[in-house]
Amino acid sequence: MSDGALSAGLRHDRLVEALAGDLTPVRRLPAPSMRALGWFAAALGIGVALLPMADLDALRLRMATPDLRIAAFGAVLTALTAAVAAFQTSVPGRSTAWALLPLAPAALWIGASGAGCLRSWIVPGTDLPDANEMGGCLVFLLGFSLPLSVGLVLMLRRACPLRPNLTAALGGLAAAAAAAALLVPFHPHDATATDLLAHLVMVGLVIGANILAGGRLLSARSPRT
Amino acid sequence: MVLAGVTGMAGAAGGALWCAHERPAIRPAMTLDDRLSAAMAAAQDGDTQAYRDLLRDCLPVIAGMARAQGVSVEAVDDVVQETLLTIHKARATYDPARPFLPWLRAITQRRAIDRLRHSGRRPQEVHDPIAYEAHADAGPAPGQRIEARERERSLARAVAALPDGQRQAVEHLALRERSLDETAHLTGRSKGALKVNLHRALKALRKTLSNDKTLSDDGTLADDGAVSKGKGNRDV
Structure with a gap:
């Protein structure tokens, strides 16, 4: 046996002994889908808590419009599926194909919002938000995306994301979609092109911030980085 | 041939052989994955010995996976x-x-990719790309150590399944390379009996290993009894 191989064997033996010495019993993490449901339930709880502050009659009227209803449903579904995908990709050995799961709901969400824009151009008398209201929406969206993202990243850190940027991006999508769904009861306007654009910018911002901050936080779990 | 194989592997396989001999229940039906999975489940509950065994068993598996991923021989140990x-x-x-x-x-794979990226960032100067591509890899092929370990295990099982006298003859004379006098003194058997036992053991091992026999749960050969019951194969 060569000196190099011998020293490698010794290094491995020492590391194995050190890790065995450091062993403590661990509680197995629940299934990724169950953890995603836990986060989703927390977001849902926030929505239920906020509901008494919303104008429920106006909400009922808006939900009678198919594209607004579908857009809201799409946002909720995107939040749930993106959270499931984020938790799945945070566990070693799970397929990265899970990252495709939120694509269809996101397409539904964005597509229905886009259809709403077309309707607003065709139908006269559409309620258009002014710049102040738009700014308020953005503050609402970013304000709720932040705690939802932080909560999600903290939960994801308990696992071991081997692709931290992908997991963080999925977490960002989940948080942005959840914030958009939370905004629905307080959003007294029909969808417009500027509204849709503002929402898309916000989603991009949240995902980007998650990749930058969340990706680093998640990769800090790795011993190399 | 078998003797050469047995003695040649004595140094490397010795540990595995004695370990297998000390463990009463050998379960060949248990795959590598089952074994590692059970060890990790025990480690999660805080079983230090199971964890130590698991990590040691993982060493050749990880090395093989890293090599298959394209990690160079020099970098495998880091991965x-x-x-x-x-x-x-x-x-x-x-x-x-799961x-x-x-x-x-x-x-x-992730740690191997990290390593490849890390080494890819370092400047490398290659004057002759064809020679670089055609350069023979000095290290063992992926999975070679896993195969060697499997061979050691099957040999350990075959030796453990021999009748006591034959097993003692193989262990002392072939694996530990003791003299007939030493072995006779240690086992209390005559030198003639030891020679016969070694001859029968090697014959049985040759047959067992060439046919790749399976073992039953209690560690004896399950299919034809050539080792434990066949004519001319009993201990003396």
Whole structure:
């Protein structure tokens, strides 16, 4: 046996002994889908808590419009599926194909919002938000995306994301979609092109911030980085 | 041939042989994945010895996976170390209801890719790309150490399944390379009996290993009894 191989064997033996010495019993993490449901339930709880502050009659009227209803449903579904995908990709050995799961709901969400824009151009008398209201929406969206993202990243850190940027991006999508769904009861306007654009910018911002901050936080779990 | 094989492997296989001999219940039906999965489940509950065995069993597996990923021989040991550290940190994420090897492979591949990226960032000067591509790899092929370990295990099982006298003859004379006098003194058997036992043991091992026989749960040969019951194969 060569000196190099011998020293490698010794290094491995020492590391194995050190890790065995450091062993403590661990509680197995629940299934990724169950953890995603836990986060989703927390977001849902926030929505239920906020509901008494919303104008429920106006909400009922808006939900009678198919594209607004579908857009809201799409946002909720995107939040749930993106959270499931984020938790799945945070566990070693799970397929990265899970990252495709939120694509269809996101397409539904964005597509229905886009259809709403077309309707607003065709139908006269559409309620258009002014710049102040738009700014308020953005503050609402970013304000709720932040705690939802932080909560999600903290939960994801308990696992071991081997692709931290992908997991963080999925977490960002989940948080942005959840914030958009939370905004629905307080959003007294029909969808417009500027509204849709503002929402898309916000989603991009949240995902980007998650990749930058969340990706680093998640990769800090790795011993190399 | 078998003697050469047996004695040639004595140094490397010795540990595995004695370990296998000391463990009363050998379960050949248990695959590598089942064994590692059970060990990780025990490690999650705090079983230090199971964890130590698991990590040691993982060493050749990780090295083979890293080599298959394209990691150079010189860098494999670093990838093994980094993978062991990640296994330790990520052990709570393993679900014993799922196979172990895909979990391990995902971690190893990621650490191997990290290593390849790291080495790819360092400047390399290659004047002759064809010579670089055609350069023979000095290291063992991926999985070679795993195959060697499997061969050691099957040999250990075959030796453990021999009748006591034959097993003692193989262990003392062939594996530990003791003299007939020493062995006779240690075992209390005559030198003639030891010679006959060794001859019969080698004949049985040759037959067992060439046919790749399977073992039953109690560690005896299950299919034809050539070792334990056949004519001319009893201990003397």
